[in-house]
Amino acid sequence: xxxxxxxxxxxxxxxxxxxxxxxxxxxxxxxxxxxxxxxxxxxxxxxxxxxxxxxxxxxxxxxxxxxxxxxxxxxxxxxxxxxxxxxxxxxxxxxxxxxxxxxxxxxxxxxxxxxxxxxxxxxxxxxxxxxxxxxxxxxxxxxxxxxxxxxxxxxxxxxxxxxxxxxxxxxxxxxxxxxxxxxxxxxxxxxxxxxxxxxxxxxxxxxxxxxxxxxxxxxxxxxxxxxxxxxxxxxxxxxxxxxxxxxxxxxxxxxxxxxxxxxxxxxxxxxxxxxxxxxxxxxxxxxxxxxxxxxxxxxxxxxxxxxxxxxxxxxxxxxxxxxxxxxxxxxxxxxxxxxxxxxxxxxxxxxxxxxxxxxxxxxxxxxxxxxxxxxxxxxxxxxxxxxxxxxxxxxxxxxxxxxxxxxxxxxxxxxxxxxx
Amino acid sequence: xxxxxxxxxxxxxxxxxxxxxxxxxxxxxxxxxxxxxxxxxxxxxxxxxxxxxxxxxxxxxxxxxxxxxxxxxxxxxxxxxxxxxxxxxxxxxxxxxxxxxxxxxxxxxxxxxxxxxxxxxxxxxxxxxxxxxxxxxxxxxxxxxxxxxxxxxxxxxxxxxxxxxxxxxxxxxxxxxxxxxxxxxxxxxxxxxxxxxxxxxxxxxxxxxxxxxxxxxxxxxxxxxxxxxxxxxxxxxxxxxxxxxxxxxxxxxxxxxxxxxxxxxxxxxxxxxxxxxxxxxxxxxxxxxxxxxxxxxxxxxxxxxxxxxxxxxxxxxxxxxxxxxxxxxxxxxxxxxxxxxxxxxxxxxxxxxxxxxxxxxxxxxxxxxxxxxxxxxxxxxxxxxxxxxxxxxxxxxxxxxxxxxxxxxxxxxxxxxxxx
Numbered sequence: 087x088x089x090x091x092x093x094x095x096x097x098x099x100x101x102x103x104x105x106x107x108x109x110x111x112x113x114x115x116x117x118x119x120x121x122x123x124x125x126x127x128x129x130x131x132x133x134x135x136x137x138x139x140x141x142x143x144x145x146x147x148x149x150x151x152x153x154x155x156x157x158x159x160x161x162x163x164x165x166x167x168x169x170x171x172x173x174x175x176x177x178x179x180x181x182x183x184x185x186x187x188x189x190x191x192x193x194x195x196x197x198x199x200x201x202x203x204x205x206x207x208x209x210x211x212x213x214x215x216x217x218x219x220x221x222x223x224x225x226x227x228x229x230x231x232x233x234x235x236x237x238x239x240x241x242x243x244x245x246x247x248x249x250x251x252x253x254x255x256x257x258x259x260x261x262x263x264x265x266x267x268x269x270x271x272x273x274x275x276x277x278x279x280x281x282x283x284x285x286x287x288x289x290x291x292x293x294x295x296x297x298x299x300x301x302x303x304x305x306x307x308x309x310x311x312x313x314x315x316x317x318x319x320x321x322x323x324x325x326x327x328x329x330x331x332x333x334x335x336x337x338x339x340x341x342x343x344x345x346x347x348x349x350x351x352x353x354x355x356x357x358x359x360x361x362x363x364x365x366x367x368x369x370x371x372x373x374x375x376x377x378x379x380x381x382x383x384x385x386x387x388x389x390x391x392x393x394x395x396x397x398x399x400x401x402x403x404x405x406x407x408x409x410x411x412x413x414x415x416x417x418x419x420x421x422x423x424x425x426x427x428x429x430x431x432x433x434x435x436x437x438x439x440x441x442x443x444x445x446x447x448x449x450x451x452x453x454x455x456x457x458x459x460x461x462x463x464x465x466x467x468x469x470x471x472x473x474x475x476x477x478x479x480x481x482x483x484x485x486x487x488x489x490x491x492x493x494x495x496x497x498x499x500x501x502x503x504x505x506x
Numbered sequence: 507x508x509x510x511x512x513x514x515x516x517x518x519x520x521x522x523x524x525x526x527x528x529x530x531x532x533x534x535x536x537x538x539x540x541x542x543x544x545x546x547x548x549x550x551x552x553x554x555x556x557x558x559x560x561x562x563x564x565x566x567x568x569x570x571x572x573x574x575x576x577x578x579x580x581x582x583x584x585x586x587x588x589x590x591x592x593x594x595x596x597x598x599x600x601x602x603x604x605x606x607x608x609x610x611x612x613x614x615x616x617x618x619x620x621x622x623x624x625x626x627x628x629x630x631x632x633x634x635x636x637x638x639x640x641x642x643x644x645x646x647x648x649x650x651x652x653x654x655x656x657x658x659x660x661x662x663x664x665x666x667x668x669x670x671x672x673x674x675x676x677x678x679x680x681x682x683x684x685x686x687x688x689x690x691x692x693x694x695x696x697x698x699x700x701x702x703x704x705x706x707x708x709x710x711x712x713x714x715x716x717x718x719x720x721x722x723x724x725x726x727x728x729x730x731x732x733x734x735x736x737x738x739x740x741x742x743x744x745x746x747x748x749x750x751x752x753x754x755x756x757x758x759x760x761x762x763x764x765x766x767x768x769x770x771x772x773x774x775x776x777x778x779x780x781x782x783x784x785x786x787x788x789x790x791x792x793x794x795x796x797x798x799x800x801x802x803x804x805x806x807x808x809x810x811x812x813x814x815x816x817x818x819x820x821x822x823x824x825x826x827x828x829x830x831x832x833x834x835x836x837x838x839x840x841x842x843x844x845x846x847x848x849x850x851x852x853x854x855x856x857x858x859x860x861x862x863x864x865x866x867x868x869x870x871x872x873x874x875x876x877x878x879x880x881x882x883x884x885x886x887x888x889x890x891x892x893x894x895x896x897x898x899x900x901x902x903x904x905x906x907x908x909x910x911x912x913x914x915x916x917x918x919x920x921x922x923x924x925x926x
Contacts, residue, residue, distance in 0.1 A: 288743030305742065309788050320895060321777035321800040322725060322869030323708030326768060328893065333778045337760035344754050348746060357741035358753045360786045361795075368729050368779045368798035368836060370896075375781075378788035380741040416788060449742030473748065475740060476790075 092205030092495075099438060100209055100499070102491040107201045108484050110145070114138060114181075114197060115189035125186030125478040126193075130224030131159075131248045131256045138181045142196065142221055149203045151219065157262055158234030158270040161221040165203065169214040173278040175501060176218045176461070177202065177494070178232070178453055180225035187226075188480020194468060195283045196221055198491040205495055213502045215278050222453045224248075232456035234270035277461035278505045279428050281497065282454045283490045284465065285482050289473030290446060297489045298436045298443035299467030303423035304455040305353065305382040305447050306389050309416035312339065312400070316409040318365060318373035332375040333363060335407035342399045343379060350392055353447050354383040384421055384447040422455040428464030428501065435496035436466075441489045464497070466490055512625030512915075519858060520629055520919070522911040527621040528904050530565070534558060534601075534617060535609035545606030545898040546613075550644030551579075551668045551676045558601045562616065562641055569623040571639065577682055578654030578690040581641040585623065589634040593698040595921060596638045596881070597622065597914070598652070598873055600645035607646075608900020614888060615703045616641055618911040625915055633922045635698050642873045644668075652876035654690035697881035698925045699848050701917065702874045703910045704885065705902050709893030710866060717909045718856045718863035719887030723843035724875040725773070725802040725867050726809050729836035732759065732820070736829040738785060738793035752795040753783060755827035762819045763799060770812055773867050774803040804841055804867040842875040848884030848917075851924065855916035856886075861909045884917070886910055 092103050118127045118134025128134045143153055143161060151163030164174070179195025199219045206213065223231030227246065230253070233239055244254045244264055254264040286292075291299050316332035340358050347356035361377040379396075383389045397413070404411040429445075436443040446467070448454075454465045468490040471481040512523050538547045538554025548554045563573055563581060571583030584594070599615025619639045626633065642651030647666065650673070653659055664674045664684055674684040706712075711719050736752035760778050767776035781797040799816075803809045817833070824831040849865075856863040866887070868874075874885045888910040891901040 286743065287740045288745065289748050290745065293748075307742065311788075319893065320707045320870060321779060322727065322775065322802050322871070323706060323895075324775070324869070324893060325708065325710065325773075326764070326775055328709050328713075331764075331777075333760060333781065334764050337757045337778075340753060340757035341761060344746070344751075355742065355744070355746055357751075357789070357791055358757075359741060359788045359790050359792060360783050361753065361781050363780050366780045368731075368800050369777070370779050371777050372779060380788050382742050449744075450740060451742070473739065473744060475743075 092208040094209065100205060100495050102201045102205045102488060102495060104484060104488045106204060107197060107487060107491060110200060111193065111197045114193050117141060120186065123186060123478050126183040126189055127185055128181065128183040129185055130182040130227050135182050142181060145200055146219060149200065150207065151203065156270045157266045158231050158239065159223045159257060159260055159262060160231040160234065163219040165217040167214050167216040168212045172215045173276055174216040174218045175498060176220055176277050176280045178220035178222055178280065178282055179284065180222045180453060182224055182226050184226050184476045186478060187476050188478060190285045190480050190482045191475050192225060194285055194482060194487060198283050198494055201491050202495050202498065215502055225453055229451060229453055229456050232453035234267055235272045236456050236459045237268065237271045239267050272460055274460045279501050280454060280457040280461045280463045281494060282452060282465045283494055284452055284467060285475060286467040286470045287450050287475035288470065291467060291469035292471065292473065295442065296444055297441045297469065297486050298493055299446045300429060300432045300436060300443055301424055301448045301465035301467060302429065302445050303384050303421055303447055304452060305384050305449050306386045306421035307382045307417060307419040307451060308389060308393065310379045311414045311416055312377050312379060313412045314375045314409050316373060319371045321369045321371055324371060329371055330408045331371050332409050333372050335403050335409045336375040336377055338403050339400050340377065343396060346392055346395050350388060352388065354388055354392060355449060356381045382449055386421055419451065422458035424464050425462030427504065428462050431497040431500040431504065432464050432466055432493060434500060435493045438496060439492055441493060466493060512628040514629065520625060520915050522621045522625045522908060522915060524904060524908045526624060527617060527907060527911055530617045530620060531613065534613050537561060540606065543606060543898050546603040546609055547605055548601065548603040549605055550602040550647050555602050562601060565620055566639060569620065570627065571623065576690045577686045578651050578659065579643040579677060579680055579682060580651040580654065583639040585637040587634050587636040588632045592635045593696055594636045594638045595918060596640055596697050596700045598640035598642055598700065598702055599704065600642045600873065602644055602646050604646050604896045606898060607896050608898060610705045610900050610902045611895050612645060614705055614902060614907060618703050618914055621911050622915050622918065635922055645873055649871060649873055649876050652873035654687055655692045656876050656879045657688065657691045659687050692880055694880050699921050700874060700877040700881045700883045701914060702872060702885045703914055704872055704887060705895060706887040706890045707870050707895035708890065711887060711889035712891065712893065714864065715862065716864055717861045717889065717906050718913055719866045720849060720852045720856060720863055721844055721868045721885035721887060722849065722865050723804050723841055723867055724872060725804050725869050726806045726841035727802045727837060727839040727871065728809060728813065730799045731834045731836055732797050732799060733832045734795045734829050736793060739791045741789045741791055744791060749791055750828045751791050752829050753792050755823050755829045756795040756797055758823050759820050760797065763816060766812055766815050770808060772808065774808055774812060775869060776801040802869055806841055839871065842878035844884050845882030847924065848882050848921065851917040851920040852884050852886055852913060854920060855913045858916060859912055861913060886913060
């Protein structure tokens with residue numbers, strides 16, 4: 087590897103080493119790669135994920151960090167600060183992927199974090215605060231590692247299956263005590279600021295020709311399963327007027343979801359991702375139709391307005407169609423706003439380099455969302471080509487990756503100065 | 507069993523024996539009955555179906571009929587006619603049921619046929635034409651036995667699975683030669699008329715307070731699978747304007763199916779019975795939505811008008827939603843009109859008894875539909891309480907069953923006179 091190390095331009099701005107960053111990203115991208123599809127298969131605690139963890143630990147150690155594995159198997163590498171007793175500046179992301187995922191989701195954030203440690207060393211920078219690099223366990227399965235930091239894990243999580251083993255068993259195999267996960271919690275005040283870079287997984291930055299998205303917050307997310315119950319009947323002998331058809335009702339409801347979302351506008355998004363019919367035969371009017379609604383907005387208020395309107399609208403349709411409608415909550419995740427000081431440091435950093443950027447919400451969930459409950463949080467997005475993610479076609483350009491790394495480095499230095 | 511046998515009222519009209527008819531229906535209803543649910547489990551060639559076949563053969567033999575099993579395992583019991591060389595009058599239906607079906611679907615038609623044989627004997631009636639009582643194999647699986655009569659079986663049928671065995675194996679186990687099924691064909695001219703009584707499986711008769719439905723024909727039935735292809739994407743990070751969402755498109759199409767069917771009106775019915783999404787996760791905009799359309803009308807012309815309008819409408823929606831739409835044919839069954847002479851005999855018979863009746867189409871398929879291709883066909887419906895069928899709750903009142911039996915008996919006598 088031909089690298090020149092991090093450097094400062096004459097204006098004093100620090101720049102990361104593009105070749106080194108690209109190289110570590112490529113190396114990690116070989117672990118768990120399906121040679122036929124190019125897809126990354128590094129689901130949490132799989133053989134490939136464990137290999138990636140060992141590799142990442144060795145890289146952090148080589149960069150001079152002290153490693154500890156916390157009770158929920160998060161990898162934490164620490165560089166001490168110069169001022170004793172200060173809370174940590176933390177940079178986190180994740181190594182695990184979805185099945186047949188891409189090379190950038192999660193990986194980008196940690197490879198940038200690693201590059202920052204090298205850059206700090208190259209540039210002889212001393213931070214007043216301790217710096218922690220964190221690889222969170224099982225982000226894709228539901229922010230498991232970062233929820234461990236905020237005391238949000240329960241027995242359901244410990245009984246979750248990972249390739250036939252429970253999380254309990256997985257932790258034991260790693261010499262961790264599953265009954266000890268409460269000790270993964272981080273106290274408020276222990277973390278001065280949490281930073282994360284992630285791929286955007288959307289097309290906003292690409293379409294607007296931008297390099298950096300400064301996240302103002304992670305959206306509130308609600309997921310429901312709607313069950314519409316009618317009466318199963320013969321598709322040939324039941325006149326249209328005699329039907330109590332939950333599919334006809336569900337079709338109107340689904341159209342209603344989009345209409346309501348578009349009517350309220352802004353950043354609100356609503357999705358029907360799954361629909362099932364019972365009994366599910368072409369020649370039988372269904373008795374039951376079940377579909378999901380995923381609805382997100384930076385503001386809880388907007389979400390609640392949309393949901394209350396949809397609730398009323400579905401009730402009207404159910405009355406008109408003579409069917410029953412029931413809502414079941416699958417998930418309700420509150421919004422996680424970014425911290426103003428951290429956001430300002432990221433905006434200042436982006437501005438100093440002249441990187442084209444904008445403030446935007448994150449429509450996807452990230453570990454930052456958990457950490458926001460106990461520490462000031464800030465995030466930036468790197469553009470996703472075509473908005474694609476969770477697919478082998480996932481791609482973020484190296485120049486955009488470098489821009490994100492530069493901004494994170496500069497923001498880290500600003501926060502080290504600005505934060506107590 | 508206390509029975510008085512069939513009798514004639516002073517006006518000369520023959521009447522079947524209600525107690526005997528009720529008793530045979532109850533006896534057959536015990537074969538394959540799930541004691542917990544009351545559901546009938548007599549799927550074709552199951553142990554229970556084979557037991558019902560043996561029982562029915564013994565009943566036909568006891569009534570004086572000569573039994574033969576044709577190459578597709580249809581049971582045919584024959585009573586010779588007085589005039590030599592005449593074509594047969596045939597009464598048919600089926601013993602097999604859907605899983606957890608009811609006591610009347612199929613069974614009612616054969617128990618009435620059996621009662622007619624007894625009544626003819628009780629009343630010392632001699633028919634000029636031979637009388638055949640036919641129990642068709644596997645009606646519920648797709649009119650298998652009656653399609654054998656019209657040469658419509660193929661290798662797919664012979665490879666069809668019955669509890670882990672192919673039809674080929676099943677036939678061999680019954681000492682039949684599967685390579686011989688072509689010999690199940692009945693020649694045109696062999697059958698003077700075909701008659702069938704079936705439960706309505708709808709609510710038209712019940713709602714109008716009628717006892718008899720005289721079927722004018724079995725509807726044309728088309729079944730399609732519609733595949734709507736968009737682009738899978740993240741439910742949180744993909745703005746509404748950036749979506750190519752096949753679920754949103756499918757919802758509009760499904761609403762369109764009902765609107766078009768109601769617009770054309772009459773007897774037209776359209777059903778979306780099955781819908782599936784891919785990948786089917788609540789937080790992913792689907793890439794593909796597949797749904798079925800089942801559409802039926804007595805007139806091919808109406809069906810084609812509806813389908814061509816829907817085709818155009820779906821294309822418009824696909825253009826507007828920027829998705830692809832493709833149609834795949836699952837089934838196309840032409841309409842089977844009843845024969846005018848046979849229908850008239852059934853109407854005359856119903857009129858003579860003063861049973862409240864109406865002419866109506868059959869929205870469901872029946873063995874009569876196959877036989878219509880080679881012989882004059884007529885059918886009557888007995889009312890289904892609540893329009894229910896294919897469920898343990900399926901029920902037809904004994905007084906309505908008796909009315910159907912009387913009408914069939916009288917129509918049989920009329921046709922024996924009227925037909926050459």
